[in-house]
Amino acid sequence: MNVVADMLLTEPAPLAIWVTLLLAATLSVLALAGVDGVRDPHLVLVDAVPGVRRLRARRARRREDAAHAVRYADELVVATGRAARVADLWREHAEQSAQHADTAWQAWQDAEQRLVVMRAASAYPMPDAGTPAEHAERERFLHRALGAAVDRGDLPAGALTEDGGWDPSLHPVEQERAVQQATVAHRRALYQRAVMAEKAVRHDARLAVATRDSLRQEAAVAVARATAVRHLVPGLRPGPVSRPRRAVLIPA
Structure with missing residues (x-):
């Protein structure tokens, strides 16, 4: 053994001096590190090693990424359930629109068929109205025919108040034919509007189904990723995720 080692092993005074110097140097390092370092010397040792700092930073990022993945998967599961319910509502709405059409x-x-019979x-x-009384009766008949058509839905409510070009001097048979012709036109317009409404509803229903299916696929991928990293954040509670929500259409 060398001379310094022999001296430290045989003489206690030099050993005490070296221990004192080492302790003083350690306290100096802790003082320079600040209050946190004095309170927890382990932090000073950890921060003093760059490799350990990088390892801690990577672990923190992994936990943060895992927490984001878990929250995002949970949010997608909820959104998928909501989109499925909306798609069902649109499907029901489309079925009702098709039935209405x-x-x-x-x-x-039916209106067309009745018009064929009336034309025959x-x-x-x-004959024309021969007396004023007969003319007045024909006018009253026209108002009754229009009112009945409005009550049946064959004509709009405005048919009673607006000028529809009705001729009260016509024979009641001819008046009924005129009312039926207007009924056919009104029923045809209602059908055309119903067809347009059905097309619009079916388009929105297809969008709702596409949104539901897209969310299901995205949720399946997100859940698989979250399952792989959920052990990194065992006590995580559901929280907000910084990701824009998808727009989902709701039937009017």
Whole structure:
């Protein structure tokens, strides 16, 4: 053994001096590190090693990324359930719109058939009103026919108050034919509007289904990723995720 080692092993005084110097140097390092370092000397030792600092930073980033992945997966699961319910509502709305269009088409066809019968019945010329009383009766008949058509939905409510070009001097048979012609036009317009509404609803229903399916696929991927890293954040509570929400259409 060398001379210094022999001296430290055989003489206690030099050993005490070296221990004192080492302790003083350690306290000096802790004082330079600040209050936190004096309170927790382990932090000074950790921060003094760059490799350890990088390892801690990587672990912190992994935990942060894992927390984000878990929250995002949980949020997507909720959004997928909501999108599925919305898609079901749109499907029901589309079915109702299709049924409404079918009903409107049948009402139009029925009106057309009644007009064919009336045209055959009024094929022959009808006599004109001979007296003022007869003219007044024909006018009252026209108002009753229009009111009945409005009550049935064959004509809009404005048919009673607006000037529809009605001729109260016509024979009641001819008046009924005129009312039926207006009914056919109204029923055809209602059917056309119903078809346009059905197309719009079906388009929105397809968008809702596409949104639901897209969310399902994205949620499946997110859940798989979250499952792989959930052990890194076992006590994580659901929280907000900084990601824009998808817009989902709601039936009017």
